Amino acid sequence: MMAGFDQSARQGGAPTLDPIVLQGRDEQVRIEFPLALAPMAGVSDRPFRQLCHAQGAGLVFNEMVSSKPELRDTRKSKLRRIHPDDPEPRAVQLLGNDPADLAAAARQAHADGAQIIDINLGCPAKKVCRKAAGSALMAEPDTVARLLEATVAAVPCPVTLKIRTGPEESQRNAPQIAAIAEQAGIAMLSIHGRTRTQKYNGMAEYDTIRRVVEERGIPVLANGDIDSIDSARRVLETTGAAGLMVGRAAFGRPWLFAQLRAALEGQPVPEDPAPIDVMSFVRAQFENIYSHYGNLMGVRIARKHWGWYSSQLPFEEGMRKQFNRLETIESQRRWLDRREADVQTG
Numbered sequence: 001m002m003a004g005f006d007q008s009a010r011q012g013g014a015p016t017l018d019p020i021v022l023q024g025r026d027e028q029v030r031i032e033f034p035l036a037l038a039p040m041a042g043v044s045d046r047p048f049r050q051l052c053h054a055q056g057a058g059l060v061f062n063e064m065v066s067s068k069p070e071l072r073d074t075r076k077s078k079l080r081r082i083h084p085d086d087p088e089p090r091a092v093q094l095l096g097n098d099p100a101d102l103a104a105a106a107r108q109a110h111a112d113g114a115q116i117i118d119i120n121l122g123c124p125a126k127k128v129c130r131k132a133a134g135s136a137l138m139a140e141p142d143t144v145a146r147l148l149e150a151t152v153a154a155v156p157c158p159v160t161l162k163i164r165t166g167p168e169e170s171q172r173n174a175p176q177i178a179a180i181a182e183q184a185g186i187a188m189l190s191i192h193g194r195t196r197t198q199k200y201n202g203m204a205e206y207d208t209i210r211r212v213v214e215e216r217g218i219p220v221l222a223n224g225d226i227d228s229i230d231s232a233r234r235v236l237e238t239t240g241a242a243g244l245m246v247g248r249a250a251f252g253r254p255w256l257f258a259q260l261r262a263a264l265e266g267q268p269v270p271e272d273p274a275p276i277d278v279m280s281f282v283r284a285q286f287e288n289i290y291s292h293y294g295n296l297m298g299v300r301i302a303r304k305h306w307g308w309y310s311s312q313l314p315f316e317e318g319m320r321k322q323f324n325r326l327e328t329i330e331s332q333r334r335w336l337d338r339r340e341a342d343v344q345t346g
Contacts, residue, residue, distance in 0.1 A: 034243025
């Protein structure tokens with residue numbers, strides 16, 4: 001039913017990725033190239049997903065959406081909902097700790113056009129974990145089982161799960177959670193190689209991911225510190241995972257997906273873009289941000305992404321900060337026009 005990491009890579013060949021077919025209760029989804037953009041609150045919005053998909057990501061997850069009924073129809077939640085014309089396969093991540101709420105939110109997401117429902121057990125943020133959600137739930141295997149079973153039963157499409165290696169270093173229980181997930185009917189796992197308490201500190205470890213890959217019959221995406229071709233190959237070789245998930249390394253670097261995909265397909269790897277080409281990425285994404293969010297939110301969100309992009313550009317710190325003082329879409333556009341002209345003239 002599925003294919004993944006090419007075992008020949010362990011015998012000296014270059015790692016390659018094969019398509020994955022995910023099976024839900026009544027629906028199948030095919031991921032042609034299992035290189036995924038991680039679901040990240042405040043980052044993997046529709047404009048960024050579209051850009052990363054265009055650059056080669058074979059699967060892009062939306063920002064996590066709360067399953068709480070009182071939050072489901074807020075402006076923020078509506079902006080995070082999937083669109084029928086989003087890149088396929090359309091994947092929605094849900095956050096919650098109540099089986100009935102998760103099931104209802106999954107049905108709503110599927111009705112909106114989601115082809116994959118993902119459940120968040122990976123977020124380490126305090127505001128999430130203190131509500132007994134996200135990666136905090138990994139310390140409650142019985143609760144996890146109820147949540148997964150309810151969600152799988154609620155929708156015909158595949159349900160996937162994002163986890164960490166465990167709640168803390170002394171309790172790396174990802175193998176236990178993975179067994180529960182497979183038993184509940186979860187179609188695929190994504191595993192970040194850190195515990196909840198590690199957050200994003202230290203180095204990711206991949207031995208736990210490898211153990212899950214060896215023990216389970218469902219595909220696994222490896223996540224954590226994949227920021228270059230060398231690291232992508234190393235993670236695949238170490239874990240034997242069926243695919244990769246990239247998160248923070250893509251901030252201000254959506255072209256990373258094009259580079260990783262080319263390398264893993266045995267094609268010539270594009271060079272890092274020149275400054276004028278980085279500006280082209282900026283302009284394309286920012287116009288989509290303005291269209292999606294409007295003036296007030298669009299200006300704020302563009303500032304955040306400019307902070308990441310600007311580190312790739314030959315501007316002094318003071319000039320980079322000027323952008324954050326601009327308060328309208330038109331003033332941001334005019335400022336970017338000038339910076340684009342600066343880059344062109346050297």
